[in-house]
Amino acid sequence: MSNTLSSNESIPSQKKKIIVLGSGPNRIGQGIEFDYCCVHGLMAIKESGYEAIMINCNPETVSTDFDIADKLYFEPVYWEHLWEIIELEQPYGIIVQLGGQTALKLARKLHQRGIRIIGTSFDNMDIAEDRGRFSDLLKELEIPYPEYGTAYTADEAIEVANRVGYPVLVRPSYVLGGQRMRIVINDEEVENAVVSLLKHIPDNKILIDHFLDRCQEAEVDAIFDGEDFHVMGVMEHIEPAGIHSGDSNAVLPAFNLTPLVITTMEYYSEKIARALNIKGLINIQFAIKNDKVYVIEANPRASRTTPFIAKAYQIPYLNIATKVMLDTAKLKDFTFEKKLEGFAIKEPVFSFDKFPGVSRELGPEMKSTGEAIRFIKDLRDPYFRMLYKERSMHLSK
Missing domain, CATH: 3.30.470.20 (ATP-grasp fold, B domain)
Incomplete structure (x- = not known):
């Protein structure tokens, strides 16, 4: 442990720490808007008496300015980097609600490792993010939603699309900025959309919704x-x-x-x-x-x-x-x-x-x-x- 610290400029304090996960580099679906969220979140953490730690790798954001967080890790928002920081800092908890979809997607691994997620629990976030589970919840709550079905193959998707009625929206779960979502009007378009989706996002569960046109x-x-x-x-x-x-x-x-x-x-x-x-x-x-x-x-x-x-x-x-x-x-x-x-x-x-x-x-x-x-x-x-x-x-x- 002493050898690790001797080559590490980050010396953890004894204060209770909260880590905020940022949204990474600017890209479609993951914009600069989330930087505002992270900055105000860090301010609230400090006002609440915790040490505020920011993890983000975007030099264009205010959240990575030297005087915003108590400590900044200018690192990619990936699990491998995050886990090393967690092992060193031993935070009280981590906030994933402020960094958009990039931060939210890391909630599963945090939960699996027993790391405290500040705010909504992982399972409840997963219900909202998993299109099938969420639709089941809406059904239980008697809240109207477009007819839907789930599929893992093109043949299953075509069968669901014919059941719920065209046009349909083909979409995966846990995606950024509507990635690979398509509105399609026949079996051939469903097949093409599903093949493309599985090529880029393998093994993803596909949700087929009836699309409410002109609303x-x-x-x-x-x-x-x-x-x-x-x-x-x-x-x-x-x-x-x-x-x-x-x-x-x-x-x-x-x-x-x-x-x-x-x-x-x-x-x-x-x-x-x-x-x-x-x-x-x-x-x-x-x-x-x-x-x-x-x-x-x-x-x-x-x-x-x-x-x-x-x-x-x-x-x-x-x-x-x-x-x-x-x-x-x-x-x-x-x-x-x-x-x-x-x-x-x-x-x-x-x-x-x-x-x-x-x-x-x-x-x-x-x-x-x-x-x-x-x-x-x-x-x-x-x-x-x-x-x-x-x-x-x-x-x-």
């Missing part, structure tokens, strides 16, 4: 502390369902959903959060067709829109959520005064000019490389009217 999409971001449930925001997508949420223009608060639909979304969100015993953050995606609300998926972590909502409403939601995860505060300890006059629009940022050979057609697999925020006073704003006109033209095709 509205919206999402809820919320915090649950085991007792109280707080909706941070309800965002309505301008583009219809079928385009990845990261590529959609979305409006905060919702502008065209009825009070009944919004109340139903919030009711379903709380029901899911309680069933999953969420501790911290959750994001739930909805499809609305003929005024009926369907749940598409749930993300048991910070979403790309969490920082957007925090900035738009001027409320430190990530700080609050981290303290909820750490059990150092409850939602009832805070007041939530949302300061937003008018509406905030989330604008996706694309980099097609840098990748001229890439198809610009949008679909369920994410292609944007970031997002921006635009504030408007009312729905008469020319920019909003242009976006809504484009949506109407898309639906009329």
